[in-house]
Amino acid sequence: MFGSLSEEVEVKVAVDEAWQVYGTMKFADIAAEVILERLDVIEGDGGVGTIIKVTFKPGSEISYYKEKFTIIDNEKRVKEAEIIEGGYLDIGFTLYRVRIEVKDNTNDNTRSSCLVKITIEYELKEEAAANASLVTIEPYVVLMKFANEHLLSSN
Template sequence: MFGTLSEEKEFKVPSSKAWELFSTLELAKVLTGKVCEAIDVVEGDGGVGTILKITLKPGLGFEYYKEKFTKVDKENKIKEVEVVEGGFLDLGFNLYRIRFEIKEDPSDKTGGSSCIVKTTIEYDVKEEFAANASFVSTEPLAAVLSITKEHLEKSAN
């Protein structure tokens, strides 16, 4: 069973500034202590193939999961990560992918001072675990967007 969910938010910073954060390991530093206990680099330097171990706060459903950067497209400002260990894979999922897309804000009349950050979850769950699809939520991504938006907009001032 395949599904997708997405969430987007306007950021009052240029898309290049948002991309600097989302495309690098800097994102992990901003999120550590807020949406997770720790984010450790297992392998890599932030490019494709980088693997992170995300240790979650107690009560969030999983103790940890590992994700791998599968796409870092600088030209189109798209980054994709896939869970490769733990997390949703332990609940019968074949695939759990998160995509970050950063686009110019079409309603920005001042030219380049704001952007839209869209996050998309793509998942595939084995039929016998189809009920577990109900655990997929954009709530964690909404929290990530709120934290990063606040961080970027504060640092822009």
């Protein structure tokens, strides 16, 4: 079974400025400050191939997972990460990927805003199909709110 969810928000900063947060470890650092118990870099420097361990606060449905940055395209402003251990993989998922895209806002002629889109793609075994209901974009929407506040306050 395959599925996807996405959310797009406008950010009141230039596209390159937004990419400096969303395309780097800064987005993960904001997550660590806001909703995580801890975040550890297991391997890498924030580029493609970097592996991080995301540990959630007690009481979360998932205790931890490790994800690997599989794509960081600075020209297209696209970043992808896939869970490689723990988390959703422990409950029947065979793929859990998050894509972040930072795009020009074609409705803004001043180029003082951009669009950030987050997409979750997942696959899971048929016998675990009921677990698809556990996939939610909401934590990323919350993170986007904090990242956007960070961008606006640093302007």
